[in-house]
Amino acid sequence: MDAHRFTCRVYYEDTDLAGIVYYANYLKFIERARSEWVRELGIDQRALKEREGAVFAVRRVEADYLSPARFDDLLCVTTTLHHASPARLVLDQEITREETPLFRALVTLVMLDAAGRPRRLPEALRKALSV
Incomplete structure (x- = not known):
């Protein structure tokens, strides 16, 4: 599966007093x-x-926080499927500015039902990912 790319700009509201992206905003x-x-x-x-x-x-x-992003930077978030099972997804995600890596994360996702219990991933998603 090909990597997915998403671009976003750093706005003033994303930064702290030093003009650096506040750490929790990378998760957003x-x-x-x-x-x-x-x-x-x-x-x-x-x-x-x-x-x-x-x-x-x-x-x-x-x-892993590697290098700071700053106000008005144009960022690219790359998402790559690391591993998939019928019940969970593990994704590699990286944020870069031009070619400079700023942030990397390994994210595990699960699917929950309306009561908050784990359930299998939807059939359409499993098919799209060949799981």
Whole structure:
């Protein structure tokens, strides 16, 4: 599966007093990228929740902060499938500015039902990922 790329700009609201991206905002950037990746796979997350009561949840994040992003930087978030099983996805996500790596994360996602219990990934997603 090819890597998915998502671009975003750093706004003033994303930074701290020093003009550097606040550490928690990197998690927001990679969340947006994951949402767009799932959308491009043909999965409508709103419909999935309404029809099946199923939602994605982050189970684990391993993050490395490598270099700071700053106000007005144009960032690229690359998402790559690291591993998939019928019940979970593990993704490699990297944020770069031009070719400079700024942030890397290994993210484990699971699917939950309406009661918050784990469930299998939807059939359409498993097919899209060949799981």
